[in-house]
Amino acid sequence: MSIDTEPIITVGPAKDQDPEAIAALLIPYVELKIVLPRSPEDIRQFLPNFLVARVNDDEVIGSIALRDFSDGLQEIRSLVVRKDYAGKGLGTMLIEAAVAMARERKAKKVFTLTVRPRLFLRLGFVSAPVSDFPEKVWSDCLACPKRHCCDEVALVMPLQNN
Numbered sequence: 001m002s003i004d005t006e007p008i009i010t011v012g013p014a015k016d017q018d019p020e021a022i023a024a025l026l027i028p029y030v031e032l033k034i035v036l037p038r039s040p041e042d043i044r045q046f047l048p049n050f051l052v053a054r055v056n057d058d059e060v061i062g063s064i065a066l067r068d069f070s071d072g073l074q075e076i077r078s079l080v081v082r083k084d085y086a087g088k089g090l091g092t093m094l095i096e097a098a099v100a101m102a103r104e105r106k107a108k109k110v111f112t113l114t115v116r117p118r119l120f121l122r123l124g125f126v127s128a129p130v131s132d133f134p135e136k137v138w139s140d141c142l143a144c145p146k147r148h149c150c151d152e153v154a155l156v157m158p159l160q161n162n
């Protein structure tokens with residue numbers, strides 16, 4: 001007789017072997033133009049910026065990344081949770097962990113451009129004009145396939161402990 005056990009989900013730093021798995025998680029949502037593409041090489045280069053959700057200390061089922069725009073500004077990007085684990089609070093856990101990492105980095109504020117604002121608003125993010133983040137516009141938005149029909153909103157969380 002086998003006994004079913006609940007899978008154990010953890011959120012923590014990405015490991016050296018994770019870039020391919022993270023890139024694979026992103027692909028379906030890159031195709032839907034919800035997240036920007038990241039190659040395994042790109043992810044490996046910025047691995048310390050990535051946090052992942054893992055099941056039973058093994059398979060990667062979610063990811064999130066910070067991007068340092070310097071001067072105390074961090075962006076949350078590359079947020080995905082594998083479809084079969086969605087709606088269980090993992091996206092929320094990943095955002096909370098990324099905000100904690102931004103605090104550890106002594107960031108003044110963390111922002112995101114997202115199609116899922118409620119997730120972030122519940123955690124204390126507030127709306128902001130995209131024009132508040134010209135670094136983002138210049139680095140990503142101008143080359144984005146949705147630049148003339150953008151459905152994302154900018155949200156920001158000031159980090160008061162600095």
Ligand SMILES: CC(C)(COP(=O)(O)OP(=O)(O)OC[C@H]1O[C@@H](n2cnc3c(N)ncnc32)[C@H](O)[C@@H]1OP(=O)(O)O)[C@@H](O)C(=O)NCCC(=O)NCCS
Nearest residue numbers: 029079080081086087088089090091092114115116118119
């Ligand atoms: C957006 C995304 C990361 C959310 O991940 P998730 O793990 O489903 O997130 P959560 O479970 O924390 O929250 C999702 C919803 O489930 C609800 N929820 C949270 N915990 C829950 C639980 N234990 N049981 C049931 N529902 C729950 C939340 O209220 C939330 O509802 P809302 O977003 O409609 O307000 C995921 O759906 C995804 O990968 N989407 C495609 C890529 C994408 O959109 N990325 C974000 C672009 S910035």
